[in-house]
Amino acid sequence: MGKYKLHPDDIREMSPEERREKLQELKAELLREMTSKSVAGVPENPGRVREIKRNIARILTIEREEELKKIREAEKR
Secondary structure (H helix, E strand, O other), rough: HHHHHOHHHHHHHHHHHHHHHHHHHHHHHHHHHHHHHHHHHHOHHHHHHHHHHHHHHHHHHHHHHHHHHHHHHHHHH
């Protein structure tokens, strides 16, 4: 489970385009995991769904932080 974790520092180092790509990959992977869960009943790796959701949340959180940082900088001017 831990080998799938995206660290916040790694996400911050990504360009916005890379983050969007990674976000799309994670959403597609989550869809595959949820589909296999509904078909097979038990997922191959039950902790993987949770980790995917957390990684998606990490990316969205960091994108929002950067968005707010730009807004604050614009207000200071």
